[in-house]
């Protein structure tokens with residue numbers, strides 16, 4: 001199965017966001033230290049049942065974030081992106097037209113994952129149900145989501161992942177008839193965050209969203225500074241590690257600078 005890493009610009013955040021210090025958002029506000037610019041990836045899976053896109057990446061509207069009233073959006077994050085780096089033009093360059101995309105699956109609704117939605121007006125968009133209720137309306141804005149930036153037509157399919165075991169994950173949902181693309185519940189970064197596992201021959205490709213900012217942090221079981229519940233995040237990271245030990249797994253977080261290289265080289269977790 002051909003899969004593409006699509007880099008939709010770069011982002012920089014505070015180091016306290018990458019590695020949690022245990023006091024939540026205040027640690028991010030008080031942290032003077034920025035990360036390097038890191039990539040924001042979205043993913044395209046050329047599946048026999050139709051192309052599946054996982055996350056939609058950044059959009060140029062994020063460059064206006066410094067005018068936001070929200071303290072996180074205004075002060076604690078920076079973006080770089082050009083119009084041709086948005087996901088639509090990049091898919092077209094790969095020969096994938098908007099109507100070839102059968103489904104867009106969003107791991108969660110943070111602004112660097114949903115800002116490319118405008119490119120998919122005719123595609124079914126699948127979102128964790130709990131994430132949608134967290135992100136909606138004024139309360140969503142107060143939580144740091146940007147529902148006011150969603151396209152007018154945005155009417156996603158909310159999914160509750162059923163209690164169906166998939167490896168070490170307690171909740172999962174098949175996204176293809178063949179059962180080779182599966183959404184799994186990976187709470188932590190947000191309470192209803194999900195990841196997408198693509199079983200490609202012997203190898204599982206784990207599209208991790210923001211379960212961790214890089215592979216080393218997953219392996220060390222270090223929660224980030226965003227999620228409200230460190231124990232939940234640790235359990236998720238432990239489950240991912242167990243999964244990766246059970247079968248060859250390529251682990252691909254959204255912001256890991258090595259994700260694209262790992263996908264291209266089919267570099268599995270144990271071999272890293």
Ligand SMILES: [Zn+2]
Pocket residue numbers: 108110189210
């Ligand atoms: Zn996020």
